[in-house]
Amino acid sequence: MTCGHCAGVVTSALQGLPGVTDVLVDLTPGGVSTVTVTSTAPVSAEDVDAAVRQAGYRLA
Numbered sequence: 001m002t003c004g005h006c007a008g009v010v011t012s013a014l015q016g017l018p019g020v021t022d023v024l025v026d027l028t029p030g031g032v033s034t035v036t037v038t039s040t041a042p043v044s045a046e047d048v049d050a051a052v053r054q055a056g057y058r059l060a
Helices: 004-015 045-054
Strands: 020-026 034-039
Touching: 004 020, 004 034, 004 045
Parallel strands: none
Antiparallel strands: 020 034
C-alpha cells in the first residue's frame, strides 16, 4: 500500500468479513504496512488473504 486510499480499500475489504469489529492500518509507503484486525470470533488467515487479494493487494 502506498497511500491512504489504498489503506481505505483494504480496511473496507477486511471490515466486510464476519465478526470483524475494527481494522487498523499502519501505513508504510514504499515498505511493508501492518494491518491489525479485531474481531468477535477467530478470522481465518485464508479469509483475510482472500479479502486483501480481492481488494487488489497481497499479504507479505
